[in-house]
Amino acid sequence: MNASRLVFRNMTRRRGRLVLTLLGITVGIASLVTFLSLGASLQREIRREAHALGADLVVAPKGSCAYEQVSILTGDQLPVTITMDEVRTIASLPGLTAVPLLTEKTAVRNRPVPVVGTDLALLSRLKGWRLAQGRLPDLPDQPGLVAGSAAAEDGGLGLGDTVTIRGQALPVLGILAETRSRDDTGLFLPLELAQELFGVGDRVSFVAVQVDDVSRTGDYVLAIREATALGVVSDEQMLQSVLSVVGTVSFTVQLIAAVAVLAAAFGIVNTMLTATYERRREIGILQALGARRGTIFRLFLVESGCYGVLGGFIGVATGALASLFLAPYVGQNAFTAFVKGSAGGLDPATAAGSILFSLAVALVAGTYPAWKAAGLAPVEAIRYE
Amino acid sequence: MKKKHLLALAGAALAVVAVAAIAAVNLKSGPLPLQVNDVRSDPAAFQGTLTVVGIMAAVSPTDPAIFGVMDKSELLCNSPNCNKFYLPVRYEGPRPAHGDEVEVTGTFTHGGRLLTATAVKTLRNHKI
Numbered sequence: 001m002n003a004s005r006l007v008f009r010n011m012t013r014r015r016g017r018l019v020l021t022l023l024g025i026t027v028g029i030a031s032l033v034t035f036l037s038l039g040a041s042l043q044r045e046i047r048r049e050a051h052a053l054g055a056d057l058v059v060a061p062k063g064s065c066a067y068e069q070v071s072i073l074t075g076d077q078l079p080v081t082i083t084m085d086e087v088r089t090i091a092s093l094p095g096l097t098a099v100p101l102l103t104e105k106t107a108v109r110n111r112p113v114p115v116v117g118t119d120l121a122l123l124s125r126l127k128g129w130r131l132a133q134g135r136l137p138d139l140p141d142q143p144g145l146v147a148g149s150a151a152a153e154d155g156g157l158g159l160g161d162t163v164t165i166r167g168q169a170l171p172v173l174g175i176l177a178e179t180r181s182r183d184d185t186g187l188f189l190p191l192e193l194a195q196e197l198f199g200v201g202d203r204v205s206f207v208a209v210q211v212d213d214v215s216r217t218g219d220y221v222l223a224i225r226e227a228t229a230l231g232v233v234s235d236e237q238m239l240q241s242v243l244s245v246v247g248t249v250s251f252t253v254q255l256i257a258a259v260a261v262l263a264a265a266f267g268i269v270n271t272m273l274t275a276t277y278e279r280r281r282e283i284g285i286l287q288a289l290g291a292r293r294g295t296i297f298r299l300f301l302v303e304s305g306c307y308g309v310l311g312g313f314i315g316v317a318t319g320a321l322a323s324l325f326l327a328p329y330v331g332q333n334a335f336t337a338f339v340k341g342s343a344g345g346l347d348p349a350t351a352a353g354s355i356l357f358s359l360a361v362a363l364v365a366g367t368y369p370a371w372k373a374a375g376l377a378p379v380e381a382i383r384y385e
Numbered sequence: 386m387k388k389k390h391l392l393a394l395a396g397a398a399l400a401v402v403a404v405a406a407i408a409a410v411n412l413k414s415g416p417l418p419l420q421v422n423d424v425r426s427d428p429a430a431f432q433g434t435l436t437v438v439g440i441m442a443a444v445s446p447t448d449p450a451i452f453g454v455m456d457k458s459e460l461l462c463n464s465p466n467c468n469k470f471y472l473p474v475r476y477e478g479p480r481p482a483h484g485d486e487v488e489v490t491g492t493f494t495h496g497g498r499l500l501t502a503t504a505v506k507t508l509r510n511h512k513i
Binding site: 107 | 419420422423424425426427429430431432433435458467
């Protein structure tokens with residue numbers, strides 16, 4: 001009998017124990033893979049939203065925290081404190097295109113929908129929007145709105161239909177083509193009309209700025225800070241700030257899942273120690289046939305590694321499925337709202353890494369039982385009945 | 386214990402986990418409660434009975450039956466210019482404690498300026 005057949009026979013000799021040991025490692029790896037997958041999905045969505053913002057710089061009230069920067073990406077409300085005078089000051093600086101935005105919310109069919117008041121022509125140019133139907137409002141105070149593709153679909157909105165915002169019925173003048181970003185879920189109004197409806201005077205929530213020369217971004221930031229008392233962050237700084245917050249949360253839950261894998265490792269130790277005890281006679285016979293200590297050590301270690309690889313494969317498959325089902329529910333948290341609409345899924349590197357991690361844990365867990373098996377005295381081993 | 390019994394036990398454990406997961410997903414698939422920030426800008430746009438989740442953070446100085454709930458996300462904001470807004474809720478029953486995360490069920494009245502609650506359920510307390 002060769003070594004691989006011996007390992008296979010030993011593993012399947014106690015099928016109940018095999019299943020229970022595999023269950024332990026499977027549950028641990030599945031939870032690890034689920035959290036890794038959801039974390040990666042979240043980061044992808046954050047990057048996509050940051051890119052979809054279409055701005056090189058974001059001007060927000062001074063001292064904005066990371067949460068407020070998340071709100072810029074999610075389209076949630078922000079303090080409305082930036083005046084149009086400040087917007088004009090920024091716009092007058094050479095090399096900059098400044099787009100003021102007012103972010104609010106309303107309801108369509110009793111479901112909350114983001115509302116953005118802005119210079120629609122300028123924002124459309126900045127983001128490269130395409131209209132699927134209709135047109136943009138012609139005037140900054142023209143009663144009417146443009147709906148994102150998903151907002152129109154979910155709200156059953158077509159051209160000419162009306163949406164009541166703050167008690168005023170506004171016709172749908174245009175519907176955007178799908179952008180695969182937050183813009184799909186929003187309603188877009190001319191800025192002056194939005195300011196009047198929401199009663200915020202001449203103030204806006206933040207300013208998206210596009211620069212002519214990206215290599216001079218630092219100069220532009222200084223120029224805006226000198227000209228106004230506002231905070232300025234680059235799109236990359238904002239992205240890193242948000243990713244660091246999300247990364248901390250992801251790391252914590254992944255650590256918890258890793259502890260579950262370590263707990264499963266003790267299951268492997270238990271299984272292998274029991275196997276060592278049960279197979280003392282078999283070990284003695286192997287030694288009598290000339291098997292060295294190293295050979296016996298390797299046999300037990302390979303068996304333990306097999307638990308890791310098998311549990312790893314099943315755990316990765318279970319975790320990938322779980323992440324697909326759970327991804328939409330993660331989006332219900334304020335910090336993870338980006339995941340809405342995300343498909344979840346698992347990349348090959350994470351899958352391979354998780355299986356290798358499972359193997360490594362199983363090998364470490366199997367080392368002590370293998371060492372105990374290899375250290376048995378031949379006489380004592382063969383004497384066992 | 387025999388092998389087949391162990392296998393049956395493992396199968397049953399897996400089945401219980403699967404049923405629990407499916408039940409959890411199905412239970413969550415109903416209409417989600419609204420957050421305070423969802424309704425603050427245009428409360429009159431919401432019709433009929435709805436459920437709003439928030440943190441009890443203020444009490445009216447003139448009417449003890451009216452308290453203010455803020456959005457859960459404000460717990461995460463730590464800058465001086467946080468966007469705090471207190472949604473006024475009128476409830477005739479026992480008033481939740483300061484920092485309680487509550488699920489308020491009711492309708493908007495007074496042109497959307499007041500959420501008149503028929504039920505207030507306390508979920509947990511945040512030390513604020």
